[in-house]
Amino acid sequence: MGQTMTQKILSEHAGQDVTPGDTVTVDVDKALLQDGTGPLTVRQLRDMDMEQTAIPEGTVVFLDHQAPPMNADMANEHDLLRDFVKNTGAQLSDVGDGICHQVMTFDYTAPRDILIGADSHTVTGGAVGALATGMGSTDVGVGFATGQTWMRVPDTDEVRLEGELGEGVYAKDLILQIIGDRGADGANYRSMEFVGPLVDDLRIDERMTISNMVVEAGAKSGIFPSDETTKEFYEDRGRADEWEAIEPDEDAEYQMELTYDVSELEPQVAYPHQVDNVVPVSDDRVQDVPIDQAFLGSCTNGRLEDLRIAADILEASGMEINDDTRLIVNPASREIYEQAMEEGVFEVLNEAGAAINTPGCGICYGGHQGALADGENAIGANNRNFKGRFGNPESDVYLGSPATVAASAIKGEITDPREVLP
Numbered sequence: 001m002g003q004t005m006t007q008k009i010l011s012e013h014a015g016q017d018v019t020p021g022d023t024v025t026v027d028v029d030k031a032l033l034q035d036g037t038g039p040l041t042v043r044q045l046r047d048m049d050m051e052q053t054a055i056p057e058g059t060v061v062f063l064d065h066q067a068p069p070m071n072a073d074m075a076n077e078h079d080l081l082r083d084f085v086k087n088t089g090a091q092l093s094d095v096g097d098g099i100c101h102q103v104m105t106f107d108y109t110a111p112r113d114i115l116i117g118a119d120s121h122t123v124t125g126g127a128v129g130a131l132a133t134g135m136g137s138t139d140v141g142v143g144f145a146t147g148q149t150w151m152r153v154p155d156t157d158e159v160r161l162e163g164e165l166g167e168g169v170y171a172k173d174l175i176l177q178i179i180g181d182r183g184a185d186g187a188n189y190r191s192m193e194f195v196g197p198l199v200d201d202l203r204i205d206e207r208m209t210i211s212n213m214v215v216e217a218g219a220k221s222g223i224f225p226s227d228e229t230t231k232e233f234y235e236d237r238g239r240a241d242e243w244e245a246i247e248p249d250e251d252a253e254y255q256m257e258l259t260y261d262v263s264e265l266e267p268q269v270a271y272p273h274q275v276d277n278v279v280p281v282s283d284d285r286v287q288d289v290p291i292d293q294a295f296l297g298s299c300t301n302g303r304l305e306d307l308r309i310a311a312d313i314l315e316a317s318g319m320e321i322n323d324d325t326r327l328i329v330n331p332a333s334r335e336i337y338e339q340a341m342e343e344g345v346f347e348v349l350n351e352a353g354a355a356i357n358t359p360g361c362g363i364c365y366g367g368h369q370g371a372l373a374d375g376e377n378a379i380g381a382n383n384r385n386f387k388g389r390f391g392n393p394e395s396d397v398y399l400g401s402p403a404t405v406a407a408s409a410i411k412g413e414i415t416d417p418r419e420v421l422p
């Protein structure tokens with residue numbers, strides 16, 4: 001019997017063929033920690049006298065969720081994590097370097113890896129054919145300290161993607177639609193594998209957007225094949241030796257099979273306060289919603305391609321952002337920041353009136369760099385719109401693609417990007 005990608009990766013790391021439902025011990029290749037959950041990991045390891053890593057080259061500590069730190073308590077947490085790095089030989093991604101999932105995928109994660117992270121959006125690594133998943137702080141700590149963890153082999157869904165994305169419609173709209181269909185817990189502890197003709201057309205940044213959000217339907221992982229596109233990505237990044245192919249066997253057995261034809265897909269919006277409240281942008285529930293703040297950034301949509309889309313819309317429409325709307329931008333990494341500067345993307349955003357922040361999570365985590373006032377509405381290119389997500393339970397957060405965010409910033413209300421496209 002053939003294997004899914006999930007089975008292949010778990011079998012390789014368990015040293016035995018696995019089937020869904022098995023519980024296996026697997027080797028861990030990479031692990032990530034960040035400044036929200038990492039301090040707990042370090043304290044737990046110290047309590048157990050296990051402050052160590054079996055995989056120092058693959059253990060990466062990110063100072064990204066509140067970077068630069070906004071107060072002394074957070075600065076002390078950063079200090080604790082810096083000590084951990086010195087004590088163990090783990091890698092440090094410092095304040096300003098960028099969001100963990102962005103930097104991890106671009107610089108560390110390789111196809112067929114098992115990556116564990118103390119952050120739910122660790123699933124982003126599925127974009128390059130890795131089995132990447134979020135776990136609790138202690139589990140992640142013990143995972144890298146010993147180089148092993150345990151997993152139950154998940155049931156796996158084949159998600160076949162077909163058709164072509166229309167103008168003004170993006171990977172973000174597709175994954176929002178999938179989450180709307182499945183519901184917030186519809187894919188609990190399942191692995192989603194994305195296959196089909198559309199996959200060939202999707203760039204790595206688009207695959208990252210899709211893998212990033214599978215956890216919003218509860219999934220354990222969201223894996224793309226590692227194909228020619230992936231190979232070129234590793235070559236471009238000077239990491240050609242890390243590339244390996246992976247795809248499901250033709251006779252792989254899936255527990256569920258779904259097909260999405262994106263040809264008729266419209267831009268999608270998630271309305272407060274759940275990510276699975278997804279409707280097309282033309283729906284009454286998202287009409288005439290004034291937007292006080294538009295947020296472009298996050299591990300979902302803070303990449304160069306996303307910033308370009310927003311800048312192109314702003315430039316071509318000849319419009320500045322609305323007088324009653326703020327546009328907050330957090331590039332996902334320092335590298336993206338540099339590229340956006342060199343390409344003139346920042347110039348356009350800046351002239352339009354955007355406030356450009358340090359690379360990092362920014363307001364996505366609710367802590368700093370753009371909290372909302374009581375009664376305000378925001379639209380974000382990020383992945384969560386839970387009550388209080390942008391720092392205030394008395395405010396509302398909507399989610400959409402970078403194009404929808406830019407269009408809404410221009411018009412000052414939730415807007416179909418096709419209305420303002422060049």
Ligand SMILES: CC(C)[C@H](C(=O)O)[C@@H](O)C(=O)O
Pocket residue numbers: 036037065118119120121134365384
């Ligand atoms: C801080 C962390 C626990 C959290 C996560 O795991 O996802 C954060 O990154 C988020 O997006 O809500």
Ligand code: SF4
Pocket residue numbers: 065099100101119121298299300360361364365382383
């Ligand atoms: S950008 Fe947002 S979703 Fe991504 S890791 Fe940071 S807080 Fe979490």
